[in-house]
Amino acid sequence: xxxxxxxxxxxxxxxxxxxxxxxxxxxxxxxxxxxxxxxxxxxxxxxxxxxxxxxxxxxxxxxxxxxxxxxxxxxxxxxxxxxxxxxxxxxxxxxxxxxxxxxxxxxxxxxxxxxxxxxxxxxxxxxxxxxxxxxxxxxxxxxxxxxxxxxxxxxxxxxxxxxxxxxxxxxxxxxxxxxxxxxxxxxxxxxxxxxxxxxxxxxxxxxxxxxxxxxxxxxxxxxxxxxxxxxxxxxxxxxxxxxxxxxxxxxxxxxxxxxxxxxxxxxxxxxxxxxxxxxxxxxxxxxxxxxxxxxxxxxx
Amino acid sequence: xxxxxxxxxxxxxxxxxxxxxxxxxxxxxxxxxxxxxxxxxxxxxxxxxxxxxxxxxxxxxxxxxxxxxxxxxxxxxxxxxxxxxxxxxxxxxxxxxxxxxxxxxxxxxxxxxxxxxxxxxxxxxxxxxxxxxxxxxxxxxxxxxxxxxxxxxxxxxxxxxxxxxxxxxxxxxxxxxxxxxxxxxxxxxxxxxxxxxxxxxxxxxxxxxxxxxxxxxxxxxxxxxxxxxxxxxxxxxxxxxxxxxxxxxxxxxxxxxxxxxxxxxxxxxxxxxxxxxxxxxxxxxxxxxxxxxxxxxxxx
DNA sequence: ACATCCATGAAGCAAAGCTACATCGACAGC
DNA sequence: GCTGTCGATGTAGCTTTGCTTCATGGATGT
Numbered sequence: 001x002x003x004x005x006x007x008x009x010x011x012x013x014x015x016x017x018x019x020x021x022x023x024x025x026x027x028x029x030x031x032x033x034x035x036x037x038x039x040x041x042x043x044x045x046x047x048x049x050x051x052x053x054x055x056x057x058x059x060x061x062x063x064x065x066x067x068x069x070x071x072x073x074x075x076x077x078x079x080x081x082x083x084x085x086x087x088x089x090x091x092x093x094x095x096x097x098x099x100x101x102x103x104x105x106x107x108x109x110x111x112x113x114x115x116x117x118x119x120x121x122x123x124x125x126x127x128x129x130x131x132x133x134x135x136x137x138x139x140x141x142x143x144x145x146x147x148x149x150x151x152x153x154x155x156x157x158x159x160x161x162x163x164x165x166x167x168x169x170x171x172x173x174x175x176x177x178x179x180x181x182x183x184x185x186x187x188x189x190x191x192x193x194x195x196x197x198x199x200x201x202x203x204x205x206x207x208x209x210x211x212x213x214x215x216x217x218x219x220x221x222x223x224x225x226x227x228x229x230x231x232x233x234x235x236x237x238x239x240x241x242x243x244x245x246x247x248x249x250x251x252x253x254x255x256x257x258x259x260x261x262x263x264x265x266x267x268x269x270x271x272x273x274x275x276x277x278x279x280x281x282x283x284x285x286x287x288x289x290x291x292x293x294x295x296x297x298x299x300x
Numbered sequence: 301x302x303x304x305x306x307x308x309x310x311x312x313x314x315x316x317x318x319x320x321x322x323x324x325x326x327x328x329x330x331x332x333x334x335x336x337x338x339x340x341x342x343x344x345x346x347x348x349x350x351x352x353x354x355x356x357x358x359x360x361x362x363x364x365x366x367x368x369x370x371x372x373x374x375x376x377x378x379x380x381x382x383x384x385x386x387x388x389x390x391x392x393x394x395x396x397x398x399x400x401x402x403x404x405x406x407x408x409x410x411x412x413x414x415x416x417x418x419x420x421x422x423x424x425x426x427x428x429x430x431x432x433x434x435x436x437x438x439x440x441x442x443x444x445x446x447x448x449x450x451x452x453x454x455x456x457x458x459x460x461x462x463x464x465x466x467x468x469x470x471x472x473x474x475x476x477x478x479x480x481x482x483x484x485x486x487x488x489x490x491x492x493x494x495x496x497x498x499x500x501x502x503x504x505x506x507x508x509x510x511x512x513x514x515x516x517x518x519x520x521x522x523x524x525x526x527x528x529x530x531x532x533x534x535x536x537x538x539x540x541x542x543x544x545x546x547x548x549x550x551x552x553x554x555x556x557x558x559x560x561x562x563x564x565x566x567x568x569x570x571x572x573x574x575x576x577x578x579x580x581x582x583x584x585x586x587x588x589x590x591x592x593x594x595x596x597x598x599x600x
Numbered sequence: 601a602c603a604t605c606c607a608t609g610a611a612g613c614a615a616a617g618c619t620a621c622a623t624c625g626a627c628a629g630c
Numbered sequence: 631g632c633t634g635t636c637g638a639t640g641t642a643g644c645t646t647t648g649c650t651t652c653a654t655g656g657a658t659g660t
Contacts, residue, residue, distance in 0.1 A: 001379055003303050004648095018607060031649055033608055038648095043382040053606045053657045060385035067378035074374040078367035079301055082343040085360040304617095318638055331618055333639050353626045353637045 072276035097144035149266035194240035372576035397444035449566035
């Protein structure tokens, strides 16, 4: 029973298919398929079953994939065990963040980590639909993800979650607008407005509809844009209002952020890591810096 | 960092050398040496150091070997995970016992296990010095070992210990002797006797000297014999007395076993298994039967 | 019905890992 | 002190494993 094959099985589950798993493992689909074949032979029970043109793990396969995570963790502990004797942690950590978090966190993270020396951080920006964040941990060591603040995390059982920041969502209004002078806005104040929202399925998309529930009227969404800088430009030009996170937006001079009263609107920013990569000392150090940085931002 | 290499490192530690480890792994010493070389390269720190013409693990190597055990356990859990879906446990389990335990336990164990069906038990009898028992777990799945009852187990951290039986040590006297009629014997009764003991370093060798301490005189050992059947023959022929375990000896018609009063003399029989081996369902089943059988013997 | 996508099988090739043999250092005996 | 032996470690060569490339089959959607 090969460790690489177990890792492959785990990747097939998290990526949802042979081809996708092959991509993150830097292999051909054929190699993945062959590994699954020998693993199935070893196990003595079918681990996968075809469904449509794709495939899915059987209960046995699922149990084995769970066990594969533990094996990966144990192996990583082994590496860490002697790395502890080899001196200060060193190496390269791949960090991914969605755009606004990247804007907010990555510069400071790079500064902080560079100050410790010996650690290279490879950054990437990846913003995906909410359900797709955990799978990114196959590509990156640390994945900065976001979700509606009050709801259940819903990241699934196969990732370690490190909370970074709870960010209130404010109403972005044009700087010249009468609303911009207010200290806070009630839901009723913005009931009939045009809205600029994020794409369906993406994090905090549902928060706007929740605000609508508070006023009794469904908000009228006129645009769906994911990049907050683009959203700010649209708001400044008077094309509508938007809900924007307080700390990771607001650079635009034509936009004012006004707190929303009476509704708990916020997003939670989490760092996601695979249980085995969490065992790596370098990764732990980078996470530590990330948490410290987030705490600093929160305080102002 | 290869799992086979980790397993090899663990074997080198438990066997105390490259050649011995190679033997239990069914490899050549050269292969073991090469595996250690690549493992050391991966680890980045020396894992072994030469001492005399042998070698010893460095602290880093020791830590890594500990981690290797966890890896092996995780891997075995993975196998078990899907074996649970494959139906009733099946396979072959290698059981080793020292002679008297083999005589006492193995026939009943084979009967019990055969009744469940599907499991093959391969028996062996190995009696070694006390410190050498744990290393036998590299050769056998279950090792039945013994030790002085009241003392610290002292089997080391790398084996699971399953207690089977506490066996009082009785005084074996010739059937015709006046002592044979007694219900119990005080240490003073046997103070000046000739004794037949086991070889130095073997389990329960020290118990006799402890009895001597109770009388204030060192017992006079005239023979050192490990096999209890031979001991019984010598006792029957009047060559001396001996301390023999109550349940696993006593077949000889010319020998009577008389309880010893005033001194806690006994031996503890344990089953030793490697932590990873203990994860195998078949092994668990065999152990279960072994425990049940021991309980039955204890009750009579 | 056709084109597409995904998983899987067969053939060939590169690399990893083992065995056999030789070498080197350390210890015990003469 | 020299020699024989034992244990660990290199070297050469072969076997085996595991990958890629290419081809096939089944399922889906247009």
